[in-house]
Amino acid sequence: xxxxxxxxxxxxxxxxxxxxxxxxxxxxxxxxxxxxxxxxxxxxxxxxxxxxxxxxxxxxxxxxxxxxxxxxxxxxxxxxxxxxxxxxxxxxxxxxxxxxxxxxxxxxxxxxxxxxxxxxxxxxxxxxxxxxxxxxxxxxxxxxxxxxxxxxxxxxxxxxxxxxxxxxxxxxxxxxxxxxxxxxxxxxxxxxxxxxxxxxxxxxxxxxxxxxxxxxxxxxxxxxxxxxxxxxxxxxxxxxxxxxxxxxxxxxxxxxxxxxxxxxxxxxxxxxxxxxxxxxxxxxxxxxxxxxxxxxxxxxxxxxxxxxxxxxxxxxxxxxxxxxxxxxxxxxxxxxxxxxxxxxxxxxxxxxxxxxxxxxxxxxxxxxxxxxxxxxxxxxxxxxxxxxxxxxxxxxxxxxxxxxxxxxxxxxxxxxxxxxxxxxxxxxxxxxxxxxxxxxxxxxxxxxxxxxxxxxxxxxxxxxxxxxxxxxxxxxxxxxxxxxxxxxxxxxxxxxxxxxxxxxxxxxxxxxxxxxxxxxxxxxxxxxxxxxxxxxxxxxxxxxxxxxxxxxxxxxxxxxxxxxxxxxxxxxxxxxxxxxxxxxxxxxxxxxxxxxxxxx
Amino acid sequence: xxxxxxxxxxxxxxxxxxxxxxxxxxxxxxxxxxxxxxxxxxxxxxxxxxxxxxxxxxxxxxxxxxxxxxxxxxxxxxxxxxxxxxxxxxxxxxxxxxxxxxxxxxxxxxxxxxxxxxxxxxxxxxxxxxxxxxxxxxxxxxxxxxxxxxxxxxxxxxxxxxxxxxxxxxxxxxxxxxxxxxxxxxxxxxxxxxxxxxxxxxxxxxxxxxxxxxxxxxxxxxxxxxxxxxxxxxxxxxxxxxxxxxxxxxxxxxxxxxxxxxxxxxxxxxxxxxxxxxxxxxxxxxxxxxxxxxxxxxxxxxxxxxxxxxxxxxxxxxxxxxxxxxxxxxxxxxx
Numbered sequence: 013x014x015x016x017x018x019x020x021x022x023x024x025x026x027x028x029x030x031x032x033x034x035x036x037x038x039x040x041x042x043x044x045x046x047x048x049x050x051x052x053x054x055x056x057x058x059x060x061x062x063x064x065x066x067x068x069x070x071x072x073x074x075x076x077x078x079x080x081x082x083x084x085x086x087x088x089x090x091x092x093x094x095x096x097x098x099x100x101x102x103x104x105x106x107x108x109x110x111x112x113x114x115x116x117x118x119x120x121x122x123x124x125x126x127x128x129x130x131x132x133x134x135x136x137x138x139x140x141x142x143x144x145x146x147x148x149x150x151x152x153x154x155x156x157x158x159x160x161x162x163x164x165x166x167x168x169x170x171x172x173x174x175x176x177x178x179x180x181x182x183x184x185x186x187x188x189x190x191x192x193x194x195x196x197x198x199x200x201x202x203x204x205x206x207x208x209x210x211x212x213x214x215x216x217x218x219x220x221x222x223x224x225x226x227x228x229x230x231x232x233x234x235x236x237x238x239x240x241x242x243x244x245x246x247x248x249x250x251x252x253x254x255x256x257x258x259x260x261x262x263x264x265x266x267x268x269x270x271x272x273x274x275x276x277x278x279x280x281x282x283x284x285x286x287x288x289x290x291x292x293x294x295x296x297x298x299x300x301x302x303x304x305x306x307x308x309x310x311x312x313x314x315x316x317x318x319x320x321x322x323x324x325x326x327x328x329x330x331x332x333x334x335x336x337x338x339x340x341x342x343x344x345x346x347x348x349x350x351x352x353x354x355x356x357x358x359x360x361x362x363x364x365x366x367x368x369x370x371x372x373x374x375x376x377x378x379x380x381x382x383x384x385x386x387x388x389x390x391x392x393x394x395x396x397x398x399x400x401x402x403x404x405x406x407x408x409x410x411x412x413x414x415x416x417x418x419x420x421x422x423x424x425x426x427x428x429x430x431x432x433x434x435x436x437x438x439x440x441x442x443x444x445x446x447x448x449x450x451x452x453x454x455x456x457x458x459x460x461x462x463x464x465x466x467x468x469x470x471x472x473x474x475x476x477x478x479x480x481x482x483x484x485x486x487x488x489x490x491x492x493x494x495x496x497x498x499x500x501x502x503x504x505x506x507x508x509x510x511x512x513x514x515x516x517x518x519x520x521x522x523x524x525x526x527x528x529x530x531x532x533x534x535x536x537x538x539x540x541x542x543x544x545x546x547x548x549x550x551x552x553x554x555x556x557x558x559x560x561x562x563x564x565x566x567x568x569x570x571x572x573x574x575x576x577x578x579x580x581x582x583x584x585x586x587x588x589x590x591x592x593x594x595x596x597x598x599x600x601x602x603x604x605x606x607x608x609x610x611x612x
Numbered sequence: 613x614x615x616x617x618x619x620x621x622x623x624x625x626x627x628x629x630x631x632x633x634x635x636x637x638x639x640x641x642x643x644x645x646x647x648x649x650x651x652x653x654x655x656x657x658x659x660x661x662x663x664x665x666x667x668x669x670x671x672x673x674x675x676x677x678x679x680x681x682x683x684x685x686x687x688x689x690x691x692x693x694x695x696x697x698x699x700x701x702x703x704x705x706x707x708x709x710x711x712x713x714x715x716x717x718x719x720x721x722x723x724x725x726x727x728x729x730x731x732x733x734x735x736x737x738x739x740x741x742x743x744x745x746x747x748x749x750x751x752x753x754x755x756x757x758x759x760x761x762x763x764x765x766x767x768x769x770x771x772x773x774x775x776x777x778x779x780x781x782x783x784x785x786x787x788x789x790x791x792x793x794x795x796x797x798x799x800x801x802x803x804x805x806x807x808x809x810x811x812x813x814x815x816x817x818x819x820x821x822x823x824x825x826x827x828x829x830x831x832x833x834x835x836x837x838x839x840x841x842x843x844x845x846x847x848x849x850x851x852x853x854x855x856x857x858x859x860x861x862x863x864x865x866x867x868x869x870x871x872x873x874x875x876x877x878x879x880x881x882x883x884x885x886x887x888x889x890x891x892x893x894x895x896x897x898x899x900x901x902x903x904x905x906x907x908x909x910x911x912x913x914x915x916x917x918x919x920x921x922x923x924x925x926x927x928x929x930x931x932x933x934x935x936x937x938x939x940x941x942x943x944x945x946x947x
Contacts, residue, residue, distance in 0.1 A: 045718070078822045103841035123682075151819050157796060158779040158821055249797025255780055256795060289684070290691075295698040298707075320782060320791040320817075325729040329722050336714040342702070343710035346673060351702070353680040357691045361679070368681055375673050379666040382714070384704050386662060386721040388655040390726055391790020392644050394819040395782060460641035461786045463817045466825035473813075474640035 027567055035567035036440065037121035038530055039106045044426065045128045046103025050096050051137055057091035058493060060084045065450075065486040068479050071471035076565025081138055081467035082149040083142070089152025090173065093273065095135045096178045097411045101276040101286035102127070102187045104550060105187070105215045105416055107426060109191065111528060112209045114200025114536035120194040121565050122606065124316035127187040134179030137579050141172035142580035148173035151465060153266060153317075154480035156247030156258035160239040168586050174237045181226050181233075188222035189223040191215055200520070202539030206300075209519045209542065210293065213300045214279030217307040220273050224311065225268040227488055232261035237585075263314035271310040273407060274374075275303055277414030278345060279308050281367045284421050286543075287517045289356030295348040296542055304339035309338040319390045330388045335385035342378055346371060362436030363515075366417030369444055377402060383520025390452060395465075404451040416496070417441070423503075424510030428526045430533040435499040449485025518543035523555075531562035573602030642815075644786045651728060651789040662717060670711075673853045679703070724855040728790075729802055730859070735769030738762060742774070742781030742794035742816065745823035745924060746887055746900040756846040759873070759887030760829045760901040765839035766809050774800040782818035785831050791817050806833040814901075822923025830903035849878025850890045850946050861942025864935050869927065876946065886926065892946040910940045 027035050057136075064084050067075045072244060076084065106128075109419025110118055118124045141147040145167030150159035150173075159170050195208070195216045212386030227508060235246040236258070246253035247258050278299075286293045315323060315331040358364065384390050389555055394400060416439070424430045443610050457478050462469065469475055513522040524533045537544050537555040547553040548579040646654035684693075740762070741748040749758045754833065764770045774783050776794035783802070784791040784855075794804040816827035819844045855861045865871070866880045873886035881889075892898070895905055899921045903909050912919065918928045931939070 078825065082819075082822065096673075106900065129918045135759070155819070158819070161779070163821075165769070211640075249795075252795065255776075256798070289693070290686075292695055292697050294696065298698070298703050308737055317935050321780075321793045321795060322798060325725050328724055331684075332721055333715060333718055336718050338703075339714060340707060340711045342671075344707050347706040348698075350676050350680055351699075352674070353684060355693055355696065356680075356684050357686045357693045358681055358684045359686045368677065371677055372674060377671060382666060382717060383659065383662050386658055386724075388721065388790060389659045389662065391792075392652075392655050392659070392786060394791060396785075406845070459645060460643045460713055461813070461815070462641075465813055465819040470827050472640055473642070 016538040018610045023037055023246050023332075026108055031569075032118060032567070034572055035569045037117075037125050037565050037567055037571075039110050039118045039121070039124060039530075040426070040530075040558060041527065042118075042124050042128050043103045043105075043107030046099045046106060046131065049128070049132050049135065050100035050103060051098075053095035055089050056139065056491070057088050058490065060088040060091070062486055062490055064525055065483040066090065067467060068469075069483040070480060071469050071473070071476050073468065076467070077105075079149065079420075082151075082465075083147040083166075083169065086148045086151050086154075086173070087139070087142075090148065090177070091135075091137070092407070093269065094177065095131070097407065097415070098180075098184060099128075099131050100415050101215075101218070101273070101411075102131075103182070104280070104415075104422070105191060105211075105276060106187075108422060109212055109215055110194060110198070111425075111524065111532060112196065112212050112519050113195065113203050114520045114533065114539065115194060115198040116562055116564070117530050118190050119189050119198055122568050122571050123186050123612075124190050125568070125571035126575055127190070128182045129572045130179050130183035130186070130578065133575050134183060135177060135230050135580060137251045138172050138176030139326070141169055141176075144168065144172075148176075154258075154263055156234070156236065156239070156255050157249070157253075157260075158234055160247045162240055169238060171237065171586045174233045174240070175585060176232050178581060181230050181584060183224050183246055185226050188219040188226075191219035192223070193217075199455065200536045200539055203520075204539075206297070207539060207542050207544075209279075209301075210282035210296070210303075211276065211279035214275040214282070214303050217303045218275045221268045221272050221275070221307055221310065225265040225272070228261050229265035232258060232265070235261075241585075243260070256318070259318050259321065262313070263317045264311075265316040266317065268307075271306055273411050275306065277370070278303070280414040280418040280421070281349065281370050282345075282416055283362045283519065284367040285352045287421075287515050288359045288361060288367070289353050290359070290516070291352055291356040292543060292546075293348070294351035294354075294516075295344075299345055299348050299430055302344045306338060306407065307339040309334060311342070313338055315460060316385055319387050320394050320439070325387075332385050332387050336382070338386075339378060346378075359515075361515075362431065362433050362440060364415045364469065365437055365440040366420060369411040369440060370410060370417060371396035373405055373413060373444075373447070377405030377409055380405065384556045393458055395463055396458035397462045399456040400464050401451050401454030401458065404447070404454070408447055408451065413443075416440075416526075419513070422502075422521075424514050425521055425526050425528070427504060428510050429503050429515060430510045431499050431503045431505035435495060439492050439495040439499065442488055442495060444486030446485045446490075446492055449487075450482050450489060453482050453485075461500075484533060487569075488577045515547065516549075518546040520544055523548075531564055534559035536560075566609070567609075568606070568609060570602050571608040574599060577602050624906060627748035639807035642786045644790075646698075646773070646787060648787040648812060649789060649806045651804040652787055654724050655790055655891075658720055659839055661720055665713060665717065688726060695795050710812040719848060721847060729799060730911050731771060732805070735771055735803075736764055737771050737773070738764070739773045739775070740783060740785065740794070742778050742820075742827075743777040744779065744821050745816070745921075747778075747827075747829045748887065751843070754843050757790070757845055757888045758891065758895070759899060761895045762814075762829065762831045763819040763829060763842050764806060764833055765836045766806055768836070769803055769805045771803040772801060774802065775906045779820050780818050781816045781820050781827070783814070784817040785812050785814035787812045787815075788831060793818055809833050809835060811896075823900065823921055826900055826921050826924075830896065830901055844890055845894065847947075848891075850876045852878075854944055855940040855941060855945075857938050858945050859942075861938035861940070864939050865942060873926075889943065889946060893944050894947050906945060907940055910943060911936050 050165050067073055100232050119162040146169040148169045149166055150170055245253040247255050285546055316335045319328050420431055420436050462475050497588045510526045512526055514572040523537050548555050577595050580595030581592045584595055644652045644656050647656050722736040737753050739750040748762050749762050774794045776796040782791045789804040791802050812831045814829045853862045871881040871883050873883040875882050875888045877890035898905050915923055
């Protein structure tokens with residue numbers, strides 16, 4: 013089922029080299045840009061983590077001072093959430109979703125490009141703060157009034173945070189709008205909602221979560237910026253403000269954010285398991301509905317992050333109840349996944365290792381969540397290392413393991429080369445052992461009374477051994493990431509060439525060449541079930557491979573100009589309104605160009 | 613109550629397992645696995661219940677997962693398993709089962725929460741104000757003001773009113789009870805009834821800036837007699853300096869910048885920005901509960917507070933050795 017590299021009409025203009033990337037509106041190239049940016053920031057956030065782990069290896073070490081340590085953990089969290097997991101999943105969605113639903117591209121190609129440039133520029137913007145007087149330093153959830161009071165030692169760090177997140181938020185919202193419209197309107201004939209691949213389902217739910225959650229943090233960030241710069245006091249109690257307002261606004265975003273980071277990861281696992289078990293997904297409908305349920309219930313649990321702030325017991329109990337209930341749809345998924353493997357023909361390749369590893373680790377993250385939902389236990393565990401351990405089992409054991417599984421699974425589709433599987437299995441075991449050594453002792457330390465976000469600890473508290481184990485684990489994770497980068501390098505250079513469908517898979521992205529042509533498909537197979545390609549291969553469904561006509565939009569550099577202008581505006585808001593004015597001119601120019609240019 | 617006693621009977625075994633697991637690592641850690649009040653013990657019981665459930669679930673789920681991966685491993689490339697799309701009965705079962713288990717956990721959570729959140733009447737009242745990065749401690753009914761070291765009598769309820777002065781802090785003594793935040797503009801309350809005599813370590817649990825790691829404190833649980841003696845001593849004005857050096861120290865203190873922030877009862881020092889030092893020498897630690905209170909450390913502190921506690925906001929001019937010695941002599945006399 014090779015697709016001929018026919019010269020389809022690709023618009024009137026063409027660019028080459030770097031310019032081709034800068035002006036691209038092709039969802040596949042945009043997806044790759046997202047993914048490369050995400051892997052780059054993963055290294056940045058990873059180095060931040062390694063410095064912290066080295067500082068904490070033993071009591072009373074003095075590798076970094078408290079000010080730098082506070083910047084490191086703030087930027088580690090912010091980076092991993094907003095610049096690694098979210099963009100990776102957005103990038104993967106960009107690349108794979110249109111292919112999975114048999115579409116030529118995303119619904120709004122230029123908005124798609126705007127999203128990735130905002131992400132890249134926003135990430136650079138925020139990280140430049142390290143060189144411009146200090147990075148953000150009030151924690152990734154930026155509790156006011158610590159975040160809203162300007163400190164002399166680091167005057168602009170939190171302004172970079174507030175404005176940088178605003179840029180990233182616009183990026184996320186633009187991507188979410190695009191996913192919603194694409195998934196609802198651009199499906200191939202026969203691709204009904206109840207035949208959507210699970211990764212598409214979870215991406216759709218995630219897009220809605222972003223649309224409803226992001227405005228809450230956007231508003232909070234504006235208030236924060238006003239408090240810091242214009243003398244307002246939304247969060248300043250002495251003048252009638254309320255510090256808890258920040259927490260409500262933040263966590264109304266912040267908890268759905270967890271599902272924004274985990275639902276598409278669950279989608280990835282739901283794609284890998286059936287293919288590598290050679291069975292359909294067990295309980296397709298239950299998994300799809302439970303994703304939607306998580307989307308709704310996920311908005312009702314935010315105050316479980318705030319049990320200790322002094323809410324009335326009845327309120328705490330209500331949020332505790334909702335937090336327990338949200339575990340049910342997750343439990344459903346886990347059992348359905350195991351049932352998918354059960355009775356299958358399990359092909360233990362690197363993607364499958366990661367998918368199984370995801371389940372194994374995510375179960376632990378889910379179970380430790382119950383302790384935190386039980387209010388009296390949470391009173392003891394909140395703000396300790398137990399929480400740090402819990403969240404890393406969810407986001408590292410969960411999201412990151414699914415992400416690596418996704419990379420091993422779709423790399424051949426994206427590049428035409430298979431990643432080396434043996435190296436992949438090595439990477440898996442190093443990472444699996446490393447992550448357990450790093451994050452499991454965190455639970456114990458939390459129980460032993462170690463608060464989170466402390467840059468040092470005394471030697472008489474009995475925390476040294478477990479901390480040392482964690483630090484060793486963290487370096488093991490670093491080795492596993494190095495193995496991954498090596499694998500990518502070697503495989504791109506001399507890797508085994510990938511066929512169109514190297515895994516004997518079920519979904520439409522495998523019904524085109526690896527990598528796919530600019531127009532994605534010459535012809536899309538008929539869709540009669542959740543497994544159109546399986547039907548062609550095993551159920552005798554006929555696929556008419558005559559090429560259909562395709563029309564692709566012009567490349568455009570306006571999205572980049574617009575994103576660049578907005579970033580300059582943000583710089584000006586920190587340093588000088590004149591810079592903002594210049595940024596505004598660029599922004600308006602980009603906007604005007606966007607409106608008038610021929611779309612092809 | 614009867615039900616909770618029932619499950620208490622099974623749980624010590626599981627709890628003991630957890631303790632055993634951790635004891636090897638850390639006999640010294642401040643942990644609620646060794647509760648010293650019913651408040652902490654109730655949370656520990658609930659923890660043990662969830663521990664039991666989660667270990668059982670863990671073994672079940674991970675076991676099924678491992679078994680299915682190993683048992684159904686592909687043996688030949690052309691094998692074709694039966695194509696099963698689902699099973700409604702099974703799926704209903706594994707929807708209802710976790711929901712029921714979680715409802716049970718919620719039931720105990722609800723019960724424990726109500727017990728913990730019912731404030732007792734009577735007992736000792738303590739007001740704690742969290743500042744960057746130390747604790748102001750006040751006994752409004754007893755007329756005692758101190759810092760970073762909270763004395764309470766054993767077997768009596770102690771109720772706390774908690775306020776945050778600058779940013780949000782969190783009050784936590786693991787062995788005695790869970791956390792409660794100190795939020796600016798809000799008065800929170802919590803309580804515990806200590807049942808063991810001893811010194812318990814507490815800490816600020818909410819990230820509050822540069823010296824967050826060094827914002828600790830202690831709770832000293834005493835017999836009623838010892839507590840009464842302590843209160844009586846604390847109510848006194850500061851001891852007058854005896855030696856010449858100490859007298860010189862007093863002068864340095866009340867004529868220097870110190871009075872802008874510190875109070876010493878019975879002198880001209882009436883500042884309220886920093887800790888009250890009236891009975892400074894009676895405290896085991898200083899600097900927000902992190903530095904052992906001895907002559908050597910105090911000298912080092914007065915020469916360069918930043919070296920002992922980076923980020924702290926104590927402002928002190930460069931002092932000569934004579935000035936430092938005089939101040940230390942004076943402060944050491946404030947029993």
